[in-house]
Amino acid sequence: xxxxxxxxxxxxxxxxxxxxxxxxxxxxxxxxxxxxxxxxxxxxxxxxxxxxxxxxxxxxxxxxxxxxxxxxxxxxxxxxxxxxxxxxxxxxxxxxxxxxxxxxxxxxxxxxxxxxxxxxxxxxxxxxxxxxxxxxxxxxxxxxxxxxxxxxxxxxxxxxxxxxxxxxxxxxxxxxxxxxxxxxxxxx
Amino acid sequence: xxxxxxxxxxxxxxxxxxxxxxxxxxxxxxxxxxxxxxxxxxxxxxxxxxxxxxxxxxxxxxxxxxxxxxxxxxxxxxxxxxxxxxxxxxxxxxxxxxxxxxxxxxxxxxxxxxxxxxxxxxxxxxxxxxxxxxxxxxxxxxxxxxxxxxxxxxxxxxxxxxxxxxxxxxxxxxxxxxxxxxxxxxxxxxxxxxxxxxxxxxxxxxxxxxxxxxxxx
Numbered sequence: 001x002x003x004x005x006x007x008x009x010x011x012x013x014x015x016x017x018x019x020x021x022x023x024x025x026x027x028x029x030x031x032x033x034x035x036x037x038x039x040x041x042x043x044x045x046x047x048x049x050x051x052x053x054x055x056x057x058x059x060x061x062x063x064x065x066x067x068x069x070x071x072x073x074x075x076x077x078x079x080x081x082x083x084x085x086x087x088x089x090x091x092x093x094x095x096x097x098x099x100x101x102x103x104x105x106x107x108x109x110x111x112x113x114x115x116x117x118x119x120x121x122x123x124x125x126x127x128x129x130x131x132x133x134x135x136x137x138x139x140x141x142x143x144x145x146x147x148x149x150x151x152x153x154x155x156x157x158x159x160x161x162x163x164x165x166x167x168x169x170x171x172x173x174x175x176x177x178x179x180x181x182x183x184x185x186x187x188x
Numbered sequence: 189x190x191x192x193x194x195x196x197x198x199x200x201x202x203x204x205x206x207x208x209x210x211x212x213x214x215x216x217x218x219x220x221x222x223x224x225x226x227x228x229x230x231x232x233x234x235x236x237x238x239x240x241x242x243x244x245x246x247x248x249x250x251x252x253x254x255x256x257x258x259x260x261x262x263x264x265x266x267x268x269x270x271x272x273x274x275x276x277x278x279x280x281x282x283x284x285x286x287x288x289x290x291x292x293x294x295x296x297x298x299x300x301x302x303x304x305x306x307x308x309x310x311x312x313x314x315x316x317x318x319x320x321x322x323x324x325x326x327x328x329x330x331x332x333x334x335x336x337x338x339x340x341x342x343x344x345x346x347x348x349x350x351x352x353x354x355x356x357x358x359x360x361x362x363x364x365x366x367x368x369x370x371x372x373x374x375x376x377x378x379x380x381x382x383x384x385x386x387x388x389x390x391x392x393x394x395x396x397x398x399x400x401x402x403x404x405x
Contacts, residue, residue: 006198013205127241154241157270159234171238177231182253185236185246186228187270 044072044081057113062098062142063090080108085117099125099168103135114138121146125168127154132164142169150175157187227255229268245269252277256299260284263295273300281306288314292324303327312353316342317384319353319360329355337362341384344370348380358384 048071055064065088072081083105089098101124106117116136123130123144133148144166152159152173161175161183175183232250236243245268248254252266254275264279277295283306293308304326310333312319322335331353338347339360346368352361360382362368368375370389379392 003198009202010205013202156242159236159243161234172235173238174233174235176233182230182232182251183234183248184226184228184230185234185243185248186226187243 045075046073047071048073055108055113056092061092063092064088065090078109078111080110082106082108087115099123101135112138119148129153143167155188157185159183159185225253225255225260227257229254229266231266239271242270244271258286261295268299273298275299288312290324297326319351321351331355339382341382342387344368344382344387344389346375346380346382360384 049069051066051068051071053066053068053071055066057063066082066085067088068082068085070081070083074080085101085103085106087101089100090096091098101117101121103117103119103121106115108115114136115138117134119131119133119135121130121132121135123135130146130150130152132146132150135144135146137144145164146166147163150159150161150164152164152175159173159175162178162181164173164175166173175185177183229246229248229252231248231252233248235247235249237245248266248268250264252263254261254266254268254277260283261275261277262280262282263277265277267276267278269275275295275297279293281290281292281295283290283292283295289312290306291309291311291313292306295304295306297304304324306324306326307322310319310321310324312324312331312333318340319331319333319337320339321333321337323333325332325334333351333353334349336347337349337351339345339351339353339362341360346362346366348362348366349364350362352363353359354361362380362382364378366375366377366380368380368389375389375391377391381390381392382388383390
């Protein structure tokens, strides 16, 4: 019954089946994982490693304490590249942690105070958690925008979308969908 | 069957394995294509007003859709208060509950209390049933249609100032300047009850009209 030839054919079928299953899982995993690194196109004026950087806002509402593995300082162009990074947003007076951001890389424009963070980006504020592929925020303000696989959640609710804008001070957040994917809110 | 298998056991084993593989693939594809909407609020844009760590109010704009229990409500815009469960729904409202479809211009109410009001060209459609009016109030299993209300159920057509439709009892109570027809019969009065399950029509003065195909009362 199980001659050598038959066993080879059967093995071939099993390999095909295994390949089919592994391809399906690989495709699913690739959908959820997106990692990018800083492209070394320009030579920075200065490169710093394992740095703790504090950015004080003009309105004295939020200070950012940034921990980064590598900071490339493009002094003439007026920006910093950071990768990877963690930002602790602190109340300047009480040192209370307002929110915490971790991401793969970011660009901080020194003159405007705008930080563009690429991801996946994770923002935590108390029990709230925000994830997105891209986040743009200003050091002195509480206004955020973001794009790509946005998910905002706490134990009591979840919102998903493809883009958002948020004013944390006012507590108003808008999410929108893209194409066939609508924004979605669900709650307990 | 066993004879075939004994003659070519390897051939049949491989064929069965291939059939299993194809079936599994088909199941996976079929499963991925089924889009079962989850309970919640869907829209092109959703704006939430936070209260602490939770959203207090949500406004859904553009192709808005609310799925709650076994209800689905579609509209151009849906405002939902997550703390009180109050809803305000505007423009091109479509309500589905599995048995009935209701169209309206506006809808307000409370999801938890199951109390709703619909306005502006209200039209309820069910199996063989159509109810039209200017406004509709829903409370529990009673639907009250007010203002130029009309009902069409199979060959029964009638209109009145108010129609109260009871979902449990499957009855429609028409009140105020009732006029209707069925199979050439003309009905007029101030009060008229239609039993949709038996298709009997009962007038308020306790007179009954029996129709040829309904047998005896």
